[in-house]
Amino acid sequence: MLWIRYVYVQPNRATALWTNEKGDTTMIKEVNNSVSVDDLKKFKDEVLHKYPKKVAKKRDKAILLNDPETPPQIQANVRTIPGIITQRGCTYAGCKGVVLGPTRDIINITHGPIGCGFYSWLTRRNQTKPETETDENFMMYCFSTDMQDSNIVFGGEEKLKQAIREAYELFHPKAIAIFSTCPVGLIGDDVHRVARHMKEEIGGDINIFGFSCEGYRGVSQSAGHHIANNGLFKNLIGRDDEKRGDLKYRVNLLGEYNIGGDAFELERVFEKCGINLIATFSGNSTIQKFENAHTADLNMVMCHRSINYVAEMMETAFGIPWIKVQPIGADSTAKMLRKIGQYFGDQELIDKIEEVIADEMVAVTAAREKALKKTNGKTAMLFVGGSRAHHYQNLFEELGMSTLSAGYEFGHRDDYEGRVVIPTIQIDADSRNIEEITVTKDEARYNPRKTEEELKALEADGMEFNGYEGLMPQMAKGSLVIDDLSHYEMEKLIELYKPDVFCAGIKEKFCVQKMGVPLKQLHSYDYGGPYAGFKGAINFYEDIEMIACSTIWKEMKAPWESETYVEAQYAY
């Protein structure tokens, strides 16, 4: 039975919280109608009008008015037009910085100039927690071969070998990974040959492997994710067959990078429910967790863009089904837990999950009701990542806020329109640049976790395997969806719509705030977090209430807005 518990009404918006007999609260989604579809169309016309004809033609395909029922085709994962200031990072940053970076016991050596190494030095605030004080943790280090002019002219392979020797002598790690940057690809250093050579030279069990993830190799960091996924599968996953810990309810969480402690919160929730988390890719991870991941019985994909390849490969090789989850937002976290209960079908687990949800939702509901009084009816814009611009809309919905515009930095069409469009995506030269590895059944380890009949029965009961419906079906009709937002477009969005909060990264932060709009970083969370799971939702409600409802932003005025003549001196 459902009943309305609270209704908040503002001039352009009404929001209701529904609570069922178990105490779960659900937000009724309302679209903020203070900004009409015509207004949003005005943005597109105004922006495109300013571009040169050819550029306007290209950008036209990446700026769309959404229709959740029949998502329009968006242009995504194509190269940024030269001259446009993009939010994107490079392929090396995606491989080393995003996917491999958060693993604490691999020494990650950047083969390249020092600037590349600094760029990917875990500026996203990934956290890790070694189990004992003596456990290896190299995450606070930044290893680079620091290539100089002479290495570019005469080759850098010897310098790389020397760096590996030094790293081994100092730390005796179980594994060393090498990451290629742009200059390495240009001069033709072979990091794979060096890896093989050094593995032989050092001997023993050490695992040394390389990634051809030169910054220019793909359209964005997305290519680096794919290359990292291939490397994880070829070099780590499936090397340790020992089943440790509880043999029941064994799951992996894919695409969770422990920003601000998100993985810790999710680990807490899983443990409370009795769910056995084998590996997270790659927040708070270790080599052993990767090597052992194939002993899990279910893969859950959180960031679809950065890790769906691993989920697909593990299903083919080991028979582990995968589902999409979104543990950002309290309701979405509860939904994820219920999906796990449904998958394993064990009443004891299902009951425990309901007990945990009811327990956690008490604090969540209190925090949400408090924040909602101030946040309801406010507006947000999200331009970040390949999944965050989608997942964080759950939290804004829970706060009664509507998303006027959103888009990804490095998403593909399937991240917008859903995986159903994958067969229609054209393979271009950039995609061909990335190695496609052929994965077949692992004869010794392949073990389908569910029979065909069991999978069909779960599907008939509403469970979706290998599916992701993308960002567009969740967004309101007429909202603006923009891929690879440019700096100019960002300024126009702010000028025209003044959202109450803008979510992006450090490159955008201070420009946006100088325009009098608060910016919440969703790569690094500024200094906040965790925002995943139940406690994370509470943190987010509090932080957004504080940021979006502060009156300080209207005081942000550039000197020329209040003075007709501005004089300044250089300070040396």
Ligand code: SF4
């Ligand atoms: S684009 Fe190339 S040079 Fe720049 S950080 Fe990435 S790898 Fe280094």
